[in-house]
Amino acid sequence: MSGLQSLRLVRVSAVSGRRILAARVISFIAALAVGAVVLAACGFDPLHLGTQILKKSLGSRFGLEDLGLLLTPLILTGLAVTVMMKIGLWNIGADGQFYIGAFAATAIGLFVKGPEPAMLVLCFIAGAAGGALWILVPTLARAYGKVDEIITTLLLNFVALLLVYYVATGPWRDRTTGTVASTGRVPYEMPDFFGSLHWGFVIALIAPVLFGLLLRYTKWGYEIRLTGANPEAAHYAGIPVRRRMIAIMLLSGAIAGLAGMLEVTGTVHRLQGGISNNYGYLGVMVAVLARGSPVGVIAGAALMAIILNAGIILQTQGLTTAAVLALTGLIMMFTAVADQFAHYRLVRALPQAAAATATG
Amino acid sequence: MELITGILTTAVLAGGVLALAALGEVLAERVGVFNLGVEGLMALGGVTGIIAVTLYPNPFFGFAMALLVGLGFGALFALATVVFRANQVLCGLALTMLGSGLAVTIGKGYSGMPAKATFEKIIIPYLSDLPILGRAFFSQNILVYLIYLIIPAVISFMLFRTRHGMNVRAVGENPAAADSAGIPVTLIRFCYVTIGAALGAGAGAYLTLAFVPSWSDGVVAGRGWIAVALVIFAGYRPFGAVFGALLFGVITAIGYVGQARNWPISPTFLSMLPYLGTMLAMILPVFLWRRLRLGFTAPAGLGVPFFRDER
Numbered sequence: 001m002s003g004l005q006s007l008r009l010v011r012v013s014a015v016s017g018r019r020i021l022a023a024r025v026i027s028f029i030a031a032l033a034v035g036a037v038v039l040a041a042c043g044f045d046p047l048h049l050g051t052q053i054l055k056k057s058l059g060s061r062f063g064l065e066d067l068g069l070l071l072t073p074l075i076l077t078g079l080a081v082t083v084m085m086k087i088g089l090w091n092i093g094a095d096g097q098f099y100i101g102a103f104a105a106t107a108i109g110l111f112v113k114g115p116e117p118a119m120l121v122l123c124f125i126a127g128a129a130g131g132a133l134w135i136l137v138p139t140l141a142r143a144y145g146k147v148d149e150i151i152t153t154l155l156l157n158f159v160a161l162l163l164v165y166y167v168a169t170g171p172w173r174d175r176t177t178g179t180v181a182s183t184g185r186v187p188y189e190m191p192d193f194f195g196s197l198h199w200g201f202v203i204a205l206i207a208p209v210l211f212g213l214l215l216r217y218t219k220w221g222y223e224i225r226l227t228g229a230n231p232e233a234a235h236y237a238g239i240p241v242r243r244r245m246i247a248i249m250l251l252s253g254a255i256a257g258l259a260g261m262l263e264v265t266g267t268v269h270r271l272q273g274g275i276s277n278n279y280g281y282l283g284v285m286v287a288v289l290a291r292g293s294p295v296g297v298i299a300g301a302a303l304m305a306i307i308l309n310a311g312i313i314l315q316t317q318g319l320t321t322a323a324v325l326a327l328t329g330l331i332m333m334f335t336a337v338a339d340q341f342a343h344y345r346l347v348r349a350l351p352q353a354a355a356a357t358a359t360g
Numbered sequence: 361m362e363l364i365t366g367i368l369t370t371a372v373l374a375g376g377v378l379a380l381a382a383l384g385e386v387l388a389e390r391v392g393v394f395n396l397g398v399e400g401l402m403a404l405g406g407v408t409g410i411i412a413v414t415l416y417p418n419p420f421f422g423f424a425m426a427l428l429v430g431l432g433f434g435a436l437f438a439l440a441t442v443v444f445r446a447n448q449v450l451c452g453l454a455l456t457m458l459g460s461g462l463a464v465t466i467g468k469g470y471s472g473m474p475a476k477a478t479f480e481k482i483i484i485p486y487l488s489d490l491p492i493l494g495r496a497f498f499s500q501n502i503l504v505y506l507i508y509l510i511i512p513a514v515i516s517f518m519l520f521r522t523r524h525g526m527n528v529r530a531v532g533e534n535p536a537a538a539d540s541a542g543i544p545v546t547l548i549r550f551c552y553v554t555i556g557a558a559l560g561a562g563a564g565a566y567l568t569l570a571f572v573p574s575w576s577d578g579v580v581a582g583r584g585w586i587a588v589a590l591v592i593f594a595g596y597r598p599f600g601a602v603f604g605a606l607l608f609g610v611i612t613a614i615g616y617v618g619q620a621r622n623w624p625i626s627p628t629f630l631s632m633l634p635y636l637g638t639m640l641a642m643i644l645p646v647f648l649w650r651r652l653r654l655g656f657t658a659p660a661g662l663g664v665p666f667f668r669d670e671r
Binding site for chain 1: 396400440444445446447449450451453454455456457458459460461462463464465468577581582585586588589592626628629631632635636638639642643646647667
């Protein structure tokens, strides 16, 4: 056997994070290149668009504030999906839980009167409880009937969207300003600390760190990690797998609901039909980028926020949100493939070794 | 009487969308691949159908073009999940985003415009005169007959009555064993995932050329996801999928009738019915099929990429 023939692709089951990162950078560039070619074919100038994005999102104070406002929900929905990944489950319903969190916080904000700090705490609790409640049925179905959680969580997104749309255009419609598509202004607001950036951003930064610490340093966290790695082994080790699963799923829902509450009290100040802005679905993307690391969620969300911000800038240049969604999907697929490619290594095998692996 | 006929007629028409998409998903899941991109494929198929009939006003041309686009994107998805063995859940979600986004982008100029050519009703003599059922089942467009009878029959026969079908099912149940028996696992997975995706896109074209019939943003409205859920409800069987789709057609039709007749419920809540119904249909079988001792379980290899070198 000579030179070329003895080169083989070998699959390695465990690879370093650095290798995966390298594969991802390449895939990200590849996805952008495909996007650029398509944009160029549609008559846009990709280079001009690229420099515009960098200048407007990272080069100005307003750009940074916007980035922070986008980061807040993305970190939380990304964390919500990551939390469930830890036990080997997918939460595709973060969008719906986000809506219900926003819905619950708005309900408190519009109909309960009290001092602002107390009301914000109440909104916080309501948002988290709303999100947890929205994932309750999928949780019980999963825990007691092994019903696939991917689809049950997802279906409830549509129900939540319809519900929010209904109250925002119907019973809770803003009657003072006459807008037809949103509720009145929620009088309780998260205080700002950097321009229009509110303290919800800080909560969003703390949450992943807190969850990471819980996971690493507590008995509960250890049991979660064990259950995620091997449910059967966890069961035989005496861990109440079902109870841990229920706790994790409800926590995941609560975090997504919290994201919705912060969006209402911190950024939008009203409940409206499109308030989730696909954050729940983008959270899946963030969680994937973070590869199950709670703190990595912040980095993943940062990349996603830059892409979203780019999308907003691109809209002023004539590109639609739908096109940005398509580009996000493309990046996601390239990332998934890149993660696999990182597992392959080109090996120059000795003739004997090659023969041995071929027969063995 | 007239109310029941009305509901059934709409149900059959509405259920066709779900049935065709679910049949495609049955194929993909039977060979062990979980395709969550159906929603995106339907959007792509729908917009392709509309654009195609605008260029050349023949519904069959529109439907065929949608199938072709479905084959293309299905091959892309199969390349990622079957050949490169990337995570199926991720790639499916990615395909949904890519497809929905792309469809809305290219369909911008066609939004709200009625289809230039639609599938016409074919009235089957004598049978269509049957009371109640006649008009609902035997006075529909040609795709309805294809979707409810011919395609599931072909798939059913192939899967359960031929040697090739046995191989196909083996690939989904135990790819490693199938591989040692000399069955080309990757090839079979690739082909059926791609064909399944084509049916998903075809369902989109059915939506815009026979059911609505026009294109607008969000016209798919989660039907792709309902179709994925239906496959589980159907126990991964072609005729089960068709039956389930009809059931969902009835739920959808009740919502429409309620809106048309001004029932004292907000249309928003009637629109929730299909999603809530699907939830119920996901949860019930677990307890029901188990009680009835039916072997309606998922293919054992579903969702697991097959690595020959890690056997």
